[in-house]
Amino acid sequence: MSLVLHGYWRSGAAYRTRIALNLKNLAYEGRTWDLRTGVQRGDDYRALNPQGLLPALEADGAVLTQSLAILEYLEETHPEPPLLPRHPIARARIRAMCATVTSDIHPLGNLRVLTSLRKDLGADETQVSAWIARWISAGFDALETTIAQHGKGWAYGGSATLADCCLIPQVYGARRFEVDMTPWPRIRAVAERAAEHPAFVEAHPDNQPDAD
Numbered sequence: 001m002s003l004v005l006h007g008y009w010r011s012g013a014a015y016r017t018r019i020a021l022n023l024k025n026l027a028y029e030g031r032t033w034d035l036r037t038g039v040q041r042g043d044d045y046r047a048l049n050p051q052g053l054l055p056a057l058e059a060d061g062a063v064l065t066q067s068l069a070i071l072e073y074l075e076e077t078h079p080e081p082p083l084l085p086r087h088p089i090a091r092a093r094i095r096a097m098c099a100t101v102t103s104d105i106h107p108l109g110n111l112r113v114l115t116s117l118r119k120d121l122g123a124d125e126t127q128v129s130a131w132i133a134r135w136i137s138a139g140f141d142a143l144e145t146t147i148a149q150h151g152k153g154w155a156y157g158g159s160a161t162l163a164d165c166c167l168i169p170q171v172y173g174a175r176r177f178e179v180d181m182t183p184w185p186r187i188r189a190v191a192e193r194a195a196e197h198p199a200f201v202e203a204h205p206d207n208q209p210d211a212d
């Protein structure tokens, strides 16, 4: 199966997808769309994803969008190694951790939201930074508790799961916006573990060919 990932080195949602592809040992071709230019809102990209958001994955003659749907697709089509455990309760908890990042943290710090804060509401950079930190903190406080309950070296359990695919890019985003990570030692420990894992290292934004 040939896979084409439409992404951008700094896109957190594309970063999630790269981690999952690497954990599944799936080769893919990367195509980059520079978010800074607004090209994701143009006709060419909207023909792939009408939402104008990265990533999109071409797979099996289809174009898939929404990173979490893509992650689930990869899990269903390539079950080994599993990124979700077998037990339904564990699966639901991991999906909840993913949703904390993808539904409750990431959308509030997305480029189009920050642009709107600046342009429509006149927010300055101090206010924008406080906004980003506020929503990351709310989500990370909850994830720190869940990791304390269920993490055994990774965000959930003793091997990498979809929760780590979502968490690690959000840690990158927090560090990029200079959010103080001191309150979350368990999240930091998971990030340190990921920093040693080839699938995560190869997916890191700084290691992408379009990074500048």
Ligand SMILES: N[C@@H](CCC(=O)N[C@@H](CS)C(=O)NCC(=O)O)C(=O)O
Binding pocket: 010, 011, 012, 013, 014, 035, 040, 052, 053, 054, 055, 065, 066, 067, 068, 102, 110, 111, 112, 113
């Ligand atoms: N829920 C979507 C979010 C996608 C998303 O927001 N992508 C960002 C990059 S991380 C984007 O394309 N932003 C473009 C913009 O804000 O104009 C997903 O998980 O795929």
